[in-house]
Each structure stands twice: as C-alpha cells, then as structure tokens.
Amino acid sequence: MHCKNQTTIKLVMNTLRFPKWLSLSAVFLLLSFTAPFTSLAQTGSLKGTLIDSTANELIFGAIISSPEFPNIGAQSDFDGNFLIQNIKPGTYNFKISYIGYKEVLLNGIVVNAGQTTDLGTINIKIDEEVPVIEIVGEVATNTEQAVVQEVRAQDQVVSGISAEQISKSQDRDAAAVISRIPGVTLIDGRFIMIRGLSERYNNVLLNGAIAPSSESETRAFSFDILPSNVIDRILVFKSGAAEMPGDFAGGIIKVYTKANVDKNITSLGISLGYRTATTFKSFTRQSGYNADWTTFGNNARELPADFPKDLKNLGFDYNKSVEYSKQLDYNWNTKETTAMPDLRMNLLVGRNFYAGSVKISSINNLSYSNVYQSYKNDRFRYWNYDSEGKSETKLAFKDQYSVNSYRLGLMSNWSANFTKSVNKKILTFRNFYTRSAFNETQFRSGYDNEKTQELLFQSLRYGTNAIFSSQLEGEHGMRSNKDNLTWVVGFSQITRSEPDWKRASQTRQLGSSDPFRTVVQPGPTAQDGASFFTKLTEGVVMNSVDYARNMLNHTDSSRVRLTLKVGYYAEYKKRTYYARWMSLTDAGIDPSLKFLSPDELFQSQYLGYPNGLLLQEGTRTQDRYDASNTLIAGYAGANFVISKVTIDGGLRMENNRQQIESAVDGTPVIIDNKILTPLPFLNLSYRFHEKWVLRGSAMKTINRPEFRELSPFPFYDFNIPADKTGNPNLKVCDIINLDTRLEFYPTEAEMVAVGVFYKHFKNPIEAYLLQGASNLVYIYDNAPEAQSYGVEFELRKSLESFTNVEFMQRFSLLFNGSLIYSQINFGNDLTSYSNLIQKRAMQGQSPYVVNAGIYYSYRKTKLSGLYNVYGPRIFSVGDSQIRTIYEMPRASLDVTYSYELNKKTELRIGISNLLNSSIRLQEDGNNNRKLNEKDIDKNISQYRIGQNINVGFVYNF
Structure with a gap:
C-alpha cells in the first residue's frame, strides 16, 4: 500500500512539474502534519449564537467568559457566533456581557473531551434600567x-x-x-x-x-x-x-x-546593518555632491534656468552653442570611499485624547535610511547558434555597481470616533510623504567579439522619487447599523527626476596592449559622452462611495440575511513625462586627447568649434508624452445568506478613457482609447461546519496597457543594455477567472487551506526582445491568448496542540505554496513576429512559489526563520535570433531574533539573504523550454548581493 501511494504522488509531482528539491519525504511529512488537525481529543469546545431578543438582530462584540477561569473566553463575531476552544473537560459557569444589555448567566455547562457543546441560540435583552451611554472604541484588526x-x-x-x-x-x-x-x-x-x-x-x-x-x-x-x-x-x-x-x-x-x-506611545528605533559584500569595503561614487544624503541632490545637477530648451534651435551658431554648453556641470569625477554600515532610524508617536465626547487618535511616523550596496555582475550575449542550440560568446562584460540609496518618510494619520451605542461615525484622515534618492556608479569592462574590440563603459546616475498621498475617509452606520455608508476622497502626486545621467565608453582593439581611447562620435548618441535628463510628474484625484443595507436578518428559526450594495469609484490621472539628452561630439578635437579618460576629457576647457568638443542635442519629438486617464466605475451587488450558504454577486461597469499625446519624428501620435467594460462577479461560500468553509468564485476582469507601454517614446537602458519602446496599438487584455478553495480553522488564530484556480487571458500584454538596427529592442505587444491554472496550499498552525512538551508548544509554523502551469498558444498566427515559439509559458509566470516560516515566542524572546523560493520565469520573450531569457529560481532565508531587555527597550538582530543565492538570468539556447542544458543554456547575467546583518534597538518612552 505504501508503494502504491508513493507511485501516485510521484505521478502527481511529475504532472505538475513540482521542483526536484522538494522530496517525497517532505510531502509525507506535510501530510502527516495536517492529519492530526481533526483529532484533538484532549480538550473540548463551546459554541453558540447571540441574538437581541427585542430587535431580532445579531450581537457582535459580546464577551463570553468564565468567572472561575479568567483565561477561558471569547468574543462574538459579526454573525453573532462565538467559539471557545481548547477547554479541559469539566463543568463550568459562564456569563455573557454586553454594554447596555442584561448580563446572562449560564451555569453548569458540561464540556466533554473531543466534543463541541452547542448552546444554540441565546437571547439577550436590553437592560432598560441602564441609561444609554456613549461608547467610544475600536475592534482590534491588527492581531x-x-x-x-x-x-x-x-x-x-x-x-x-x-x-x-x-x-x-x-x-x-x-x-x-x-x-x-x-x-x-x-x-x-x-x-x-x-x-x-x-x-x-x-x-x-x-x-x-x-x-x-x-x-x-x-x-x-x-x-x-x-x-x-x-x-x-x-x-x-x-x-x-x-x-x-x-x-x-x-x-x-x-x-x-x-x-x-490603544494607548499613548512614543518609540525610537535605530539599527545598523552590515553587508558582507559591501560594508567596510571599497565603494565608488560621484564626488562633489554633498547634499545627496538629504534626497535633495537634484539642484546641483539640473540644467541652468536660462539654458535653451533645444540646442537645435541655435542652428549653425556653434559659438553660441559652446557658450551655453559651458554652463553645464561637467563633473565626471568619482572617488573611492569606504562603504559605511547601513543606517536606519524610525520615530513613532501615537496619541489618544478626547475633544468633548469624540475620541481623537493620531499616529505619526518619521523614518530615514542610508544604505550602501555593491556587487559585481557578469553579463553575456551569444551568437552563431547551431542546429542544437550551441553558440559562441558575442559579448562578455563584468559590471561593478556601487549604489548609495536614501529614503525619507513621513506619515501622519488621524481618526475621530463618534461611535455611539446605536450608530457609528468614524472619520479618518491619512497622509504620507516619502522621498527617496539613489547615487549609482557603474563601471563595465569586457569585449565584443563581433567588433573585435575591448570595451570600457561607465555610468554616473542620480535620481529622486517623491510620493505624496492624502485621503479623507468617512464611515457611517445608520438605522441601528442596518445601513452602512463609506466614502473616500483622495489626492496623490508623484514626481520622478533623473538629472544629468552621464554615460561614456572607451575602446581598443581586442588583444591589444594600447591605451584605451574615449569614444567621441560625430553626432549625438545615448551612450558616448551623453547626458540624459528626465522628469515625470503625475497627479491623481479620486472619490468613492460605498453603501450597503441589510434587508433581512437572522431569525430564531433560520439563518437568513440579504444585504444590497451599490457604489461608485471615480479617478482622474494626469501625467507629464519628458526626456532630454545631449552628448559631447567630435568637432575636430586633437585625436591625442581621446586617450584621456572621460573624467579628464569631458571638461569645459575642451569645448570649442571647430577644434574641440561640441555639445549637440539628441532629443527627438518622441522623447516626451502627455497622458491622462479617466476612470468612472459603478456597481450593484447583493450578498444573500441562507443557512450555511452565502451567495455574493454583482455587476461592475468600468468606463475608462486613456489619452496620450506624443509625436514620432515630428508626426503627431494621438491615442484616445474609450472602453466601457461590464465585469460580472459571483462568489459562493458554504460553511458546512463551524471550522470549515468551502469557497468558489467566477468573474471577469481586465488588464489595461500603461501609459509607458502605449507611448512610442524610445529609451536606452544602459543597465540591460537595450532600447525600450512602447506600442500605440496595444489592446486591453480580457481575463476569465475561476477559483475554489477549502479552508479549515482549527482555532481562532490558525488556518489550513487548499485551493485551485484557472484563468484565461485574451490579448495578454508581454515584452518581446528583438534585434534592432544597432541595439537589442524591448517592445510591448499582445499575444493572442493564454491560460494559467494551479493549486495552492496554506498552513498557519501552532504546535501547542501536538505536544505536551512546553518548549515545543512555543513554536508556530507558517507554510504556503503554489504550483502553477501557464501556456501561451500562438497557433499558426505568427504575423507580428514570424520567428516566435508557438507554445510557451506566459512572460513573468513562475511555475511554483513557496514561502515557509517558523516562529518561536516565549516571554521576552522572539525568534523566526523565513524561507522563500520561486520557480524559473520568462524575463523576456525571444525568437529564433534572440533567445528567450529566464529569471532562474532563487531561494532566500532570513533569520531574526528579538529580546525585551526591559519594559522600554527591545534588542533586534536579523540576518537576511542567509543563503546568498545568485540572481541569475539564463537564455534558452535551443528554445525547448528545458533549462540548464550544458553548453546550450547559458547565463546572460549573474550576481550575488551578499548577506545582510542588522542590529537595532527600539526604545519606548
């Protein structure tokens, strides 16, 4: 029998292409672990349902407790149900307490081992002798x-x-x-x-x-x-x-x-981090910018205010062009420093107070981080593929990255609670602002076999990203909470800026010992003596209203409820994006000067015409776009509960208008996509036992192209390296989704679930990697159709019920895993890209994902270990000339430890990326979707970032 089961499991694993690293023993261990959930016979349980006997309504939030045993108790849920578990066999007295209601005493309740004592429906009455008082409080949501x-x-x-x-x-x-x-x-x-x-x-x-x-x-x-x-x-x-x-x-x-x-708090957290591949090691960065750490380092790099909007407008007035060019910042200098430990600071302040009878609560947070990261990346490209997929190395580079990242964050959230015994009114005002910046230097060395050249590249980059978001939300309960109204108004703004991204290259004949020559082209290019400026600004305003009304409620004899829901969501988004780039070109400069390094050659002293360097504009009309999106959505739905079955269905209508204005070589490109989409939804739940829930759902959803994917703006990404460009002809992707899941809740804080899902995509949007005129090109396009289906398992379980050993009872486990199969089928319709593979996985779809964690908690000590791994997924879709590139599996393991030194101070130690797995891109050399074939499937990119050790303290004032 055992052998037969093994054969069955092997067949299932092979069918689902389960990763090889998960052995049969692990599967049997998982099965044996979940089996005991239904056989916890050492204790018993108690359950019941609370109803207001006058209004015939459910009672939510009532306390059920035992006077003799303070650690035994529960709180009724939204359906009036309560469940007390893990009660030792015996006879108990219980009381039911709820403000404004008469206390109910339940004496002589017998609890048997391995059984659930069902008290049925319990009626409680309003205590008319107690005056109605105002109650201000919140239900805990964060446990x-x-x-x-x-x-x-x-x-x-x-x-x-x-x-x-x-x-x-x-x-x-x-x-x-x-x-x-x-x-x-x-x-x-x-x-x-x-x-x-x-x-x-x-x-x-x-x-x-x-x-x-x-x-x-x-x-x-x-x-x-x-x-x-x-x-x-x-x-x-x-x-x-x-x-x-x-x-x-x-x-x-x-x-x-x-x-x-819940109470006034003030806490300060400070941590230092050590990165094994970075900290206290040599670190290269741009020199001369002392304000970068403030995240406001753009000012020193921006173009002068009076700089011409387009140097091409100067025509052939080269002297005027040189005059303006000398106003620019020609700081190509770098310096070698020592990477310091990562610094993170966080100040949290929370306060509660009353304004009359209204409870005001506020939580405010200020955070700052300064992080160093260095790593080396090996990059390759291949050519001359034979019939078996074997190839020769075309490009081989070694990249050295040094990135200094900074982040400043502010959050201020306020709530006003007007909650009373009958109706509730809550206003919440949430705000956050975050500003991040990075200072990145990249040096690349290697060779190009096709051009028989040895090459050096460098990239000096600084960028900022600022996000502000503000929301005001109101929640109102009306008519004894039969009606609930929630509304939100919000505004957000994003500003991204990269001023003066500098790029340069040097070359010499492959195999030569001659000095390198700095490349200076006769016309502007994106990588030789280039300066790239870009800025994106996007603003969003929104408003939503959701209204629900309970039409029917539970009765003593049956569980029936009908809730109607209506609402709308409106959003307007406006984006402006522009890019501008220029490069220093050859205007008859002395050839011997080209043996100078870029930081020596690209200086204002060598600007001049006709015997020097000339700054020329390379910006094209397609290097900017203006875009807007208007979304108006309305919905109507109903939630119907009858006995143990819940039916939740409805229809959502989304009217979306996407507009983009750009130009290609001076010819206007106007995109105006107006699409009205009906989106039906249906969710079913069957609660056939107080611990079990079976769910199912069917719905239609969509996936719209983004502004950047539609815009014809071409962008040279130095890090890949390749060009990226949008496609104005992209279509909206329609998706049919089917889900089912079985859930088991051993206790109030534990959960086991297994589910399956299926998705069908029409016109999925993907990124294709093609060979352009001079560089590789990423372009977005629609595939005809695709499908994805899989199985998921989730476990959240304490070991307390498995053992009498006190030490083991302090552990809890977390596990979740997904097995997924996806396929895009082009059939014979390969009109767009004649060399594409007919069948393959969807771009970006991993065949498996696993997360696992173990937690230990005892008194002042907390310890955890967290593991994650994902399967190989397509990074970019190729063809017979440019092979498909996969992002290969990467496992990570993080370990953390915390100890409460005293009532005010906590020590925290963490080690992340303990396995230090490589981050690796690999091409499928023969396009057969089998990876790691020797001499066929080769690495495109590979690097490791090292382990990170953090030590910090949190002090509560």
Missing part, C-alpha cells in the same frame, strides 16, 4: 486572530498578514512583509508577484484608494516606501467583488495603515 477571522468572514478568496505577525520578524517595510503572504513573491525587493503573475496583473489599494504607481515604466507600487511599523494589516484578495477594481488577474492587495492606537 493574528483578527486577521484570520477577517479572512474567514470574507466571501472572496483571501490571504492576509497582521501587525502582530509583522512584529515577530525583522521586516522593515511593506515589501518584506507582503512576501510572507501565500502565493506572493517579492521582485527586486520592492514589487510583488501574485500566483506567479507579474506585477502588471496586480492592483494595490492603499486604505481604500488605488495606490499611485511609483514607476514610470509599469504599473507597480513600490512597497518598500511603507515602514512595517505603520501597517495595521495587509489582505490579498485573489478573487474580486463588484465593489473592487476590475483591473487585475493575480490579486488585489489592500494595505491598511494604522490610524489609531
């Missing part, structure tokens, strides 16, 4: 138990993480936090991938409003801008609803920041 119960109560497929769980790790920002959620993978330390789908298929809501995109290239919210200590909870919705945005396929991430505190 593990609260998040598990919120996930449990949802009608969609949801995963989440609480502030309590965040505190058990050393996660410093929302990016690290969200990587612990099932099916979520972190990309580049900032962006997230859900169910193996790239960031373009996710949507982020920040406190109810669509979060601003922090990137100019794609729709992606940079999660590292939010410090972890300001997060209340994060929920990831993998199925939608009528009241949620329809532009997603992977998931909708709802991030809630803290707006109130």
Whole structure:
C-alpha cells in the first residue's frame, strides 16, 4: 500500500512539474502534519449564537467568559457566533456581557473531551434600567486572530498578514512583509508577484484608494516606501467583488495603515546593518555632491534656468552653442570611499485624547535610511547558434555597481470616533510623504567579439522619487447599523527626476596592449559622452462611495440575511513625462586627447568649434508624452445568506478613457482609447461546519496597457543594455477567472487551506526582445491568448496542540505554496513576429512559489526563520535570433531574533539573504523550454548581493 501511494504522488509531482528539491519525504511529512488537525481529543469546545431578543438582530462584540477561569473566553463575531476552544473537560459557569444589555448567566455547562457543546441560540435583552451611554472604541484588526477571522468572514478568496505577525520578524517595510503572504513573491525587493503573475496583473489599494504607481515604466507600487511599523494589516484578495477594481488577474492587495492606537506611545528605533559584500569595503561614487544624503541632490545637477530648451534651435551658431554648453556641470569625477554600515532610524508617536465626547487618535511616523550596496555582475550575449542550440560568446562584460540609496518618510494619520451605542461615525484622515534618492556608479569592462574590440563603459546616475498621498475617509452606520455608508476622497502626486545621467565608453582593439581611447562620435548618441535628463510628474484625484443595507436578518428559526450594495469609484490621472539628452561630439578635437579618460576629457576647457568638443542635442519629438486617464466605475451587488450558504454577486461597469499625446519624428501620435467594460462577479461560500468553509468564485476582469507601454517614446537602458519602446496599438487584455478553495480553522488564530484556480487571458500584454538596427529592442505587444491554472496550499498552525512538551508548544509554523502551469498558444498566427515559439509559458509566470516560516515566542524572546523560493520565469520573450531569457529560481532565508531587555527597550538582530543565492538570468539556447542544458543554456547575467546583518534597538518612552 505504501508503494502504491508513493507511485501516485510521484505521478502527481511529475504532472505538475513540482521542483526536484522538494522530496517525497517532505510531502509525507506535510501530510502527516495536517492529519492530526481533526483529532484533538484532549480538550473540548463551546459554541453558540447571540441574538437581541427585542430587535431580532445579531450581537457582535459580546464577551463570553468564565468567572472561575479568567483565561477561558471569547468574543462574538459579526454573525453573532462565538467559539471557545481548547477547554479541559469539566463543568463550568459562564456569563455573557454586553454594554447596555442584561448580563446572562449560564451555569453548569458540561464540556466533554473531543466534543463541541452547542448552546444554540441565546437571547439577550436590553437592560432598560441602564441609561444609554456613549461608547467610544475600536475592534482590534491588527492581531493574528483578527486577521484570520477577517479572512474567514470574507466571501472572496483571501490571504492576509497582521501587525502582530509583522512584529515577530525583522521586516522593515511593506515589501518584506507582503512576501510572507501565500502565493506572493517579492521582485527586486520592492514589487510583488501574485500566483506567479507579474506585477502588471496586480492592483494595490492603499486604505481604500488605488495606490499611485511609483514607476514610470509599469504599473507597480513600490512597497518598500511603507515602514512595517505603520501597517495595521495587509489582505490579498485573489478573487474580486463588484465593489473592487476590475483591473487585475493575480490579486488585489489592500494595505491598511494604522490610524489609531490603544494607548499613548512614543518609540525610537535605530539599527545598523552590515553587508558582507559591501560594508567596510571599497565603494565608488560621484564626488562633489554633498547634499545627496538629504534626497535633495537634484539642484546641483539640473540644467541652468536660462539654458535653451533645444540646442537645435541655435542652428549653425556653434559659438553660441559652446557658450551655453559651458554652463553645464561637467563633473565626471568619482572617488573611492569606504562603504559605511547601513543606517536606519524610525520615530513613532501615537496619541489618544478626547475633544468633548469624540475620541481623537493620531499616529505619526518619521523614518530615514542610508544604505550602501555593491556587487559585481557578469553579463553575456551569444551568437552563431547551431542546429542544437550551441553558440559562441558575442559579448562578455563584468559590471561593478556601487549604489548609495536614501529614503525619507513621513506619515501622519488621524481618526475621530463618534461611535455611539446605536450608530457609528468614524472619520479618518491619512497622509504620507516619502522621498527617496539613489547615487549609482557603474563601471563595465569586457569585449565584443563581433567588433573585435575591448570595451570600457561607465555610468554616473542620480535620481529622486517623491510620493505624496492624502485621503479623507468617512464611515457611517445608520438605522441601528442596518445601513452602512463609506466614502473616500483622495489626492496623490508623484514626481520622478533623473538629472544629468552621464554615460561614456572607451575602446581598443581586442588583444591589444594600447591605451584605451574615449569614444567621441560625430553626432549625438545615448551612450558616448551623453547626458540624459528626465522628469515625470503625475497627479491623481479620486472619490468613492460605498453603501450597503441589510434587508433581512437572522431569525430564531433560520439563518437568513440579504444585504444590497451599490457604489461608485471615480479617478482622474494626469501625467507629464519628458526626456532630454545631449552628448559631447567630435568637432575636430586633437585625436591625442581621446586617450584621456572621460573624467579628464569631458571638461569645459575642451569645448570649442571647430577644434574641440561640441555639445549637440539628441532629443527627438518622441522623447516626451502627455497622458491622462479617466476612470468612472459603478456597481450593484447583493450578498444573500441562507443557512450555511452565502451567495455574493454583482455587476461592475468600468468606463475608462486613456489619452496620450506624443509625436514620432515630428508626426503627431494621438491615442484616445474609450472602453466601457461590464465585469460580472459571483462568489459562493458554504460553511458546512463551524471550522470549515468551502469557497468558489467566477468573474471577469481586465488588464489595461500603461501609459509607458502605449507611448512610442524610445529609451536606452544602459543597465540591460537595450532600447525600450512602447506600442500605440496595444489592446486591453480580457481575463476569465475561476477559483475554489477549502479552508479549515482549527482555532481562532490558525488556518489550513487548499485551493485551485484557472484563468484565461485574451490579448495578454508581454515584452518581446528583438534585434534592432544597432541595439537589442524591448517592445510591448499582445499575444493572442493564454491560460494559467494551479493549486495552492496554506498552513498557519501552532504546535501547542501536538505536544505536551512546553518548549515545543512555543513554536508556530507558517507554510504556503503554489504550483502553477501557464501556456501561451500562438497557433499558426505568427504575423507580428514570424520567428516566435508557438507554445510557451506566459512572460513573468513562475511555475511554483513557496514561502515557509517558523516562529518561536516565549516571554521576552522572539525568534523566526523565513524561507522563500520561486520557480524559473520568462524575463523576456525571444525568437529564433534572440533567445528567450529566464529569471532562474532563487531561494532566500532570513533569520531574526528579538529580546525585551526591559519594559522600554527591545534588542533586534536579523540576518537576511542567509543563503546568498545568485540572481541569475539564463537564455534558452535551443528554445525547448528545458533549462540548464550544458553548453546550450547559458547565463546572460549573474550576481550575488551578499548577506545582510542588522542590529537595532527600539526604545519606548
């Protein structure tokens, strides 16, 4: 029998292409671990439902406790249900307390081992002798138990993480936090991938409003801008609803920041970080800019205020051009310094006070970080592929990166609670501002076999990114909480700037011992003596209103409820983007001067015509665009509960207008896409047991192209290196989503879930890598169709019920994994790119994602270990000339330790990236989708960033 089971599991693993590193023993261990959940026979449970006997309404928030045993108790949930678990067998007395109601005594309640004592429906009455008093309070939302119960109560497929769980790790920002959620993978330390789908298929809501995109290239919210200590909870919705945005396929991430505190707090956190590949080692940076650490280093690099808007307008007046050119900053100098330890500081202040009968709560946070990072990257390109896929090296480079990053963050959230015993009124005002900057130097050395040249490149880059967001939210309960109205108005603005990104190259004959010559072209280029200026400004205003009314309520004999929901979401987004680039060109300069290095040659003393360097404009009309997007969405839905079944359905209509104005070689390019999209949703839940929930959902969603993907603006990315350009003919992608999941809740804070999903994409948007006239070119286009399906497993479990050993009871486990299969099928329709592969995985789709964690907590000590790995995913789609490039699997392991030195001080130590796995891109040399074939599948890029050790203190005043 055992052998037969092994054969079956092997077959399943092979079918799903499960990663080889996960052995059969691990699968059996997982099965044996989950088996005991239903056989906890040492204790019993107690459950019941509370109803207001006068109004025939459910009672939420009542306290059920035992006078003899203070550690036994529970609170009724939104459906009036309560469940007390892990009670030792015996006879108990209980009382039910709720402000404004008569206390109910339950005496002689018998609890048996391995059984649940069901008290049924319990009626409680208003105490007419007690005057109605004003109650100001909030339900806890940031504990593990609260998040598990919120996930449990949802009608969609949801995963989440609480502030309590965040505190058990050393996660410093929302990016690290969200990587612990099932099916979520972190990309580049900032962006997230859900169910193996790239960031373009996710949507982020920040406190109810669509979060601003922090990137100019794609729709992606940079999660590292939010410090972890300001997060209340994060929920990831993998199925939608009528009241949620329809532009997603992977998931909708709802991030809630803290707006109130239980008590006055003031805490200061300071940490120092040691990077094994960087700290106390040689570090190269631009010299002469002393204000960079403030994140306001742009001022010294910007063009002068009176500098001509286009040097081409000067015509052939070269003397005038030289005169203006001498106003520029020709600081190509770098200096060697020593990388200091990373510095992070955080000040959190929370206050509660009353203004009359209104409770005011405020939480404010100031954070700053200064981080150094150095690493070496080996880059390659290949050519002359034979019939087997073997190739020769065309380009081989070694890159040396030195990046100094800075971040300044401010957050100020306020809430006013007018909650009374009947109606609730809560106003919340949330604001955050973050400003980040980076100073990056990159030196590249290597050779080009095609041109038989040995090459040196350098890139000196500084950029800033500022994001401001402000939201005012109101929540109103009316008619004894039968009606609920929530509204939000918000504004956000993003400003990205990269002034004077300098790039230069040097060359000599391959195999020669001659000195290198600095390349100076007769006309402007993007990489030889070039200066690149760019700025993006985007503003967003939004307003949403959501209204729900309970039409029916529970009765004594049946569980029936009908809630109607209507609302709208309106958003207007305006973006202005421009790029300007110039380069120093050859105007008859003495050839011997070209043996000078770029920092020596590119100086104002060598500017002159006709015997020197001439600054020439390379900017084209397509190097800028103006764009706007207007989204008007309305929805109507209903939530119907009958007995143990919940039906949640509705229709969302989204009217979106996307407008872009640009030009190509002087010819205007006008894009005006008006699309009205109906988006139906249906969610089903079957609660056939108090611990079990079966869910299913079906919905239609979409994925719209972004401004940058539509704009014809071409951009040379020095880091890849390749050109990137948009496609004005992109279509909207339509997606059909099907989900089902079975959930088991052993206790209030524990969860086990397994689910399957299927998605069908029409016109999915992808990035293709093609051979251009001189450089490789990334271009966006639609594939005909694609599909993705998979299975997910999630586990959140304490070891307390498995053992009587006190030490082992202090541990809890977290595990989640996803197995995903995706395929794009071009069939015979390869009109756009005749050399594309007919069948392959979707770009950016990982075949598996695994997160695992173990936590230890005892008195003043907390210890955790967190592991993550994702499967190989397509980085760029190639063809028979340029092979498809994959991002290879990378495993990470983080270990954290914290100890409460005293009531006010906590010590925190963390080691991240303990495995120091390489970050590697590999091409599929013969396009057979089998990787790591010797002499065929070769590395395109490979580097390691080293381990990071952080030691910090948090002091609570």
